[in-house]
Amino acid sequence: MNKLGKIFRIHRQNNKEVLKNISRDTGITIKRLSKFENGKVKLDENSLILMYKSLNMEFLRLNEDMRHFNEEFFVFFNAIINYEEFHEHFNSLKKLKKQIETSEVYPQFILAELIYNLYIKNMLFNYKQIIVLLENLLEYLDDKQKQIFYDTVGLYYKNIKDYGNALKYYKCALAYGDNPISGLVNYHMANLLCKMGCFTRSLEFINKSRIIFSNLINIRYLLLNECTLGVIYTGLGLYNEAEQSYKNCLLHITFYDMKKEKIFIYKALAWTYILSANYEDAIIYANKLLELDKDELMAYFYKSIAYFCQAKSKEAKELICYAKSKISNIYTSTYVKAIIIATYTLLFDKPLHMKEKKLIILINEARKLTDIQSEILSRTILTDLYLQEKEYEKAFYNQLEITRLYIQKN
Numbered sequence: 001m002n003k004l005g006k007i008f009r010i011h012r013q014n015n016k017e018v019l020k021n022i023s024r025d026t027g028i029t030i031k032r033l034s035k036f037e038n039g040k041v042k043l044d045e046n047s048l049i050l051m052y053k054s055l056n057m058e059f060l061r062l063n064e065d066m067r068h069f070n071e072e073f074f075v076f077f078n079a080i081i082n083y084e085e086f087h088e089h090f091n092s093l094k095k096l097k098k099q100i101e102t103s104e105v106y107p108q109f110i111l112a113e114l115i116y117n118l119y120i121k122n123m124l125f126n127y128k129q130i131i132v133l134l135e136n137l138l139e140y141l142d143d144k145q146k147q148i149f150y151d152t153v154g155l156y157y158k159n160i161k162d163y164g165n166a167l168k169y170y171k172c173a174l175a176y177g178d179n180p181i182s183g184l185v186n187y188h189m190a191n192l193l194c195k196m197g198c199f200t201r202s203l204e205f206i207n208k209s210r211i212i213f214s215n216l217i218n219i220r221y222l223l224l225n226e227c228t229l230g231v232i233y234t235g236l237g238l239y240n241e242a243e244q245s246y247k248n249c250l251l252h253i254t255f256y257d258m259k260k261e262k263i264f265i266y267k268a269l270a271w272t273y274i275l276s277a278n279y280e281d282a283i284i285y286a287n288k289l290l291e292l293d294k295d296e297l298m299a300y301f302y303k304s305i306a307y308f309c310q311a312k313s314k315e316a317k318e319l320i321c322y323a324k325s326k327i328s329n330i331y332t333s334t335y336v337k338a339i340i341i342a343t344y345t346l347l348f349d350k351p352l353h354m355k356e357k358k359l360i361i362l363i364n365e366a367r368k369l370t371d372i373q374s375e376i377l378s379r380t381i382l383t384d385l386y387l388q389e390k391e392y393e394k395a396f397y398n399q400l401e402i403t404r405l406y407i408q409k410n
Helices: 004-014 019-026 030-037 045-054 064-081 087-095 106-119 128-135 143-159 163-174 180-195 199-215 219-235 239-253 259-275 279-292 297-309 313-326 334-347 352-368 372-388 392-409
Strands: none
Touching: 004 030, 004 045, 004 106, 019 030, 019 045, 064 087, 064 106, 064 143, 064 180, 087 106, 106 128, 106 143, 128 143, 143 163, 143 180, 163 180, 180 199, 180 219, 199 219, 219 239, 219 259, 219 372, 239 259, 259 279, 259 297, 259 372, 279 297, 297 313, 297 334, 313 334, 334 352, 334 372, 352 372, 372 392
């Protein structure tokens, strides 16, 4: 079967060219060009040269560049599976793009570009058109490449909070059986289920991922698995187990220079200690977080809440005021803004309707992120406020919502 037809169609459509004009420039009938694009007939090299010339492109014969591309793609591919830096590997592929863009390995480059953009660049860009394109080019990919494609698409949909599609694509990726890529897919599936608040279900997938990466002695992914295990334990209210998982990670993450993961663990530990009423340790890890990033506004939130719970109102107010003053100067998410403003409103002598308004904004932001712990904490605070003001019906409603959330996360 001819595999070059679909490649030509990609470039023709990218150039917004129609078959009628290609036929005029090359003398090949529209019918024959259409059959070629659909893989039903083959065309000789001279015809392909003329067709690409009509697009102001050069058709390049199969040569050493394609072998070189395959080697570079193999290195790039393995860097992803092993959680290694792959920026330079992608740049090597990019340098070869022109030499291979008219060959049947071009879909591999499109896949590499999708992976690179999702992992390194803009996570929220609309990639749906590229996803559809690659789904029509699956015949050009081997099974491992198809599996990493499905996993990458699952990651994309998770990041845009389309959890239904994320689950669908992760399930497609898991259909290829147990292999190194399956370790990655199970890890991503566990994280997705955590996002959805399904902590008990996520245990199954994180344990599968740990088994695969233990067999491969892949330390970096084992550390990431341990981080996710901490998230699961926190979600299940098993705070001692969560603390142990996070601290196990800290022993090794410094050695591997995983700064981003270290910041995550400091945040997770501070939050876990607040949830378990261990406020002194929450302050310790909030301070460690500020040592790594003095502009990390969540660190001020953790410290403020910890001081407030220790009846140190003055220190709590000073910290949350500082965080609030920095919101407009530091890029941060709407969720972080909501949590700081809600905390500020709570700590100062504001009317109930103002506190209620800010807490409801925070609850809605937490719900968007499927952050069950934050929603439970916010609703608990709101319930206490309602009880203080003898708003018993509202308090009862919030208590029902808290019960529902506890059932969901278990």
